Amino acid sequence: MMTACIRTDRECADICGYLEQAISRNSPFVSELAGVCATICQACGDECKKHDHQHCQDCAQACYECAEACKKIA
Numbered sequence: 335m336m337t338a339c340i341r342t343d344r345e346c347a348d349i350c351g352y353l354e355q356a357i358s359r360n361s362p363f364v365s366e367l368a369g370v371c372a373t374i375c376q377a378c379g380d381e382c383k384k385h386d387h388q389h390c391q392d393c394a395q396a397c398y399e400c401a402e403a404c405k406k407i408a
Contacts (some may be wrong), residue, residue: 346378383384
């Protein structure tokens with residue numbers, strides 16, 4: 335039941351972590367990575383929002399905020 339949610343959470347955490355590393359080393363690909371990160375964060379938020387658990391709702395909100403921040407960087 336939660337397989338897609340967990341999978342998307344992991345994808346989101348991985349790209350967010352990688353973007354953080356790319357920003358810290360001043361990678362020339364930050365804009366492109368931020369665009370991908372925004373897409374994945376949005377998808378993660380959409381998936382988590384489907385579930386009634388409070389931690390899923392909290393995750394969805396955080397993902398939506400992250401997606402907006404990434405869009406500004408992209």
